[in-house]
Amino acid sequence: MPLTAFSASRQMELDVEQLLLYLADNYQRGKLKPREPIPDTWKQIIHGDLECPACFVKGAEVVRASSSKMTGEAVKQAYFRFPGGHHPFCDFAILPPGEAPEGLVQFVSSARDGISRAIRDLVCKGIQIGALDQVKIRSMREWFHHKKLSSQFDVNLDQQVLQWVTAVQSGAWPVKYQPQWLTVNQELLGIPGFDLRTATEVMLARRHESLLTYLFERAGMIRPLVSRIAKLASDHQGRPAFDPTTLKVEYDATLALAHFISHHYEPVRRAIGRGSYGAMKGNKPLMAFTALLLFLSDWNLNQAAALFARIASYQGYVDQSLGNVMGLNPFHDYEAWSALKVIQETPATEIAPYNLSHGWKEWIEETAVALQSGQTF
Known part of the structure; x- marks a missing residue:
């Protein structure tokens, strides 16, 4: 409520x-x-x-x-x-x-952290000079509501598949680092001190090369998101959910502008620190304010940066009560939802041949035995 x-x-x-x-x-x-x-x-x-x-x-x-x-x-x-x-x-x-x-943001006057205070001050300045107002902020929430209604997918992710693809991606060597020429054979196994485990991981990566490429190109590294993906899948299983991938262009633009602001605007730079990319993405007030600037600028980065400059450079009187408004970060859980959808859409041919109940240790052991018996990959 x-x-x-x-x-x-x-x-x-x-x-x-x-x-x-x-x-x-x-x-x-x-x-x-x-x-x-x-x-x-x-x-x-x-x-x-x-x-x-x-x-x-x-x-x-x-x-x-x-x-x-x-x-x-x-x-x-x-x-x-x-x-x-x-x-x-x-x-x-x-x-x-x-x-x-979790996606709604109250720009409260009682905010304790530096970024929240800095963003609230920018919201107050923006409303004071007429660049922002509560109707425009409401319009963005309405835009997002209609996006949610028009872009949905059904959640049916198998938790076992999630754990399996996460283990494969976490344990296998990245495809680009694989020595493509290497084929483990009996002669190599006879080398004194031969590192069988590393060779085994290389062979596993080669076996799953198409899957690893598919996942990395579409979702990056899944492991940091796995617990959140699992919870989203559990909470929404069998129900439709918003498809965040329809907002990829807007998400990329918001990250770009947030990075610009966190690098060039002293109050935010001081609070968030240079190069803290994860903190920037996870900060709801910053993402909400940046997305609002872009929404009001037709998602044009140059226009949004100019709007930000107009607000940030204002030096006159500011009524601090103007910041009592409800903002929106439309990209809350964007990466976890996107990864969930990617895993759910992984082609069955990439998963069906394998025993999903096996952990990484078992796969390593099985592959090592196969290599020692003369099987190649």
Whole structure:
């Protein structure tokens, strides 16, 4: 259930407290007390005006914050619920109350890390000078929602296949490093001190050369992502999911601009450090802000860089409350989802001949025995 909702009448994102203050001001009355019921007139306005920040359905209701009668401490955060239901592809539909989808980013004033503070300041500057506004930010979320609806694939990944291809890719020598001339035979095995294990790994890589090439060209190294891929496959098994590969052009552009900003903008460079590519990709506020600049620039890198320069160079007054908006990182889990789809689409001919229950140790031992018996690869 979302903590904020978009007000169509005010064209801005509001949390429950902000909404109730606006309504109290409109009706020229005092702030509602914690246990004072919301007037029916207000409920009607909320129902028709507020929409989910991810799937844009209306029909909102307010769930007030609550506190312990014993201690007075807050025990439940205020949030919005949509009794009519979210869109089936809305992330809020499967989350507990008060939790936000991992791809949504709240540019909060209480952010503690340096990058989040730097990005919030840029968002505030952008809104202050009119380069950004909440309607444009909402438009990007709507664009992504329609992308999710139009680009789907069914998740049916076999976890055993995932573990098998990961083991092959992790254990085999990279194809480009294989000594292509080498064929292990009985004469070579007779060399004193011959390194049978290394030779065996080379032969295994040669046996799986087409599979290794297929995986590396489409997904890179899978091993760092394997636990996340396994969880995504388990959570979504037998269900349709968004196909992130349709956003490859946008993803590559976002990484390029994020790299530019992290290299040339001092507050971000100081917080993230030079050359920390993984930290850059994994930072949701940075990716969300960069993707927003590109979305507003028709995904043109030069135009987006110019827009960033206009925002970053502004030196005037900035209202810090302008940053209370909900951003979006459309590339959350992009690499894991992409790799999942690649593995799932691996041709059956690359996998079917092998015993998937064998681990890498067993394959090494079997291949070593085969080499010693005179078999070549």
